[in-house]
Amino acid sequence: xxxxxxxxxxxxxxxxxxxxxxxxxxxxxxxxxxxxxxxxxxxxxxxxxxxxxxxxxxxxxxxxxxxxxxxxxxxxxxxxxxxxxxxxxxxxxxxxxxxxxxxxxxxxxxxxxxxxxxxxxxxxxxxxxxxxxxxxxxxxxxxxxxxxxxxxxxxxxxxxxxxxxxxxxxxxxxxxxxxxxxxxxxxxxxxxxxxxxxxxxxxxxxxxxxxxxxxxxxxxxxxxxxxxxxxxxxxxxxxxxxxxxxxxxxxxxxxxxxxxxxxxxxxxxxxxxxxxxxxxxxxxxxxxxxxxxxxxxxxxxxxxxxxxxxxxxxxxxxxxxxxxxxxxxxxxxxxxxxxxxxxxxxxxxxxxxxxxxxxxxxxxxxxxxxxxxxxxxxxxxxxx
Numbered sequence: 001x002x003x004x005x006x007x008x009x010x011x012x013x014x015x016x017x018x019x020x021x022x023x024x025x026x027x028x029x030x031x032x033x034x035x036x037x038x039x040x041x042x043x044x045x046x047x048x049x050x051x052x053x054x055x056x057x058x059x060x061x062x063x064x065x066x067x068x069x070x071x072x073x074x075x076x077x078x079x080x081x082x083x084x085x086x087x088x089x090x091x092x093x094x095x096x097x098x099x100x101x102x103x104x105x106x107x108x109x110x111x112x113x114x115x116x117x118x119x120x121x122x123x124x125x126x127x128x129x130x131x132x133x134x135x136x137x138x139x140x141x142x143x144x145x146x147x148x149x150x151x152x153x154x155x156x157x158x159x160x161x162x163x164x165x166x167x168x169x170x171x172x173x174x175x176x177x178x179x180x181x182x183x184x185x186x187x188x189x190x191x192x193x194x195x196x197x198x199x200x201x202x203x204x205x206x207x208x209x210x211x212x213x214x215x216x217x218x219x220x221x222x223x224x225x226x227x228x229x230x231x232x233x234x235x236x237x238x239x240x241x242x243x244x245x246x247x248x249x250x251x252x253x254x255x256x257x258x259x260x261x262x263x264x265x266x267x268x269x270x271x272x273x274x275x276x277x278x279x280x281x282x283x284x285x286x287x288x289x290x291x292x293x294x295x296x297x298x299x300x301x302x303x304x305x306x307x308x309x310x311x312x313x314x315x316x317x318x319x320x321x322x323x324x325x326x327x328x329x330x331x332x333x334x335x336x337x338x339x340x341x342x343x344x345x346x347x348x349x350x351x352x353x354x355x356x357x358x359x360x361x362x363x364x365x366x367x368x369x370x371x372x373x374x375x376x377x378x379x380x381x382x383x384x
Contacts (some may be wrong), residue, residue, distance in 0.1 A: 109128045128226070130223065152185065157181070160177055163180070164212060169282065184210075203220045232258040232280060234258075241294065244353055249366065250369040257324045257325075260324060320349060332384075351366070
């Protein structure tokens with residue numbers, strides 16, 4: 001049973017409540033106010049104080065016993081077995097504490113870059129917009145063929161820098177930035193000409209290419225890679241670990257699949273495709289690193305993360321990601337065949353964990369996780 005960190009005073013260590021990688025599973029209702037009255041931060045603070053006081057009182061009452069505080073953290077009086085409509089409720093979220101990696105709420109490229117700087121598996125490139133191209137094109141319709149504006153007025157520097165940073169892993173110079181900005185100007189002038197010709201600006205018709213490292217890429221292809229990269233990268237963050245459940249089994253499988261799909265997607269797109277695949281590999285590695293760092297942190301502050309069951313769960317989860325990340329991506333047919341055999345290996349890995357701890361695979365939701373993994377892979381095969 002997991003033991004909490006206890007101070008000499010008999011109180012729980014504050015890290016038990018405040019750790020950034022610790023997620024409490026609680027059935028205790030949140031603080032509420034009168035109808036139409038907003039719950040204040042003070043009310044929530046009082047709620048936390050009351051919760052901590054109750055847990056400490058329980059510890060003092062049972063200080064000579066080996067105790068498991070999980071029921072206390074879930075809410076006073078919660079039975080060990082729950083029932084719903086006459087059926088036993090099976091936990092599909094880990095009991096007690098679950099290691100949780102950084103899952104930033106990303107709304108902008110700046111949010112993504114801040115998360116990436118903290119180790120998050122994301123990048124600002126995925127969230128840069130190209131609206132500036134169309135607004136600039138409207139202004140550039142006033143120019144004649146042999147005219148230039150004194151001031152460029154194209155708000156593209158952040159887009160350019162994030163694009164170069166993502167594909168080159170930060171290995172670019174100001175010369176590279178200047179060159180791409182010149183190319184952006186040419187793109188804007190092409191869009192302006194489309195407008196002057198009576199059409200609607202269409203990036204897919206632009207002939208100017210952008211230079212990224214040693215590769216050339218059209219703006220429309222670049223934006224396609226941006227969209228694909230963002231969707232794939234969502235499988236690299238927001239992971240929970242340390243309790244083998246259907247949710248975690250599926251999430252870590254998707255993590256490995258997304259890495260393999262990034263390799264497959266870039267395999268037929270020349271130099272820029274190779275750079276894309278390498279960039280997605282780096283994000284995948286950052287995702288794994290977050291899980292390992294979180295687990296190491298949890299082991300330093302709570303006994304529960306040091307148990308054999310917790311360690312083996314993390315090992316199994318990371319093993320699932322590794323299995324799927326190594327699928328054959330040489331061709332579509334090869335990838336499909338490789339997925340089938342890898343899924344069999346993944347199921348065997350989960351079954352091995354269950355056998356080790358004398359539990360049926362239904363307890364960890366293997367069948368449901370398998371269906372979710374298959375649907376995820378199939379949906380991507382239809383896209384790519």
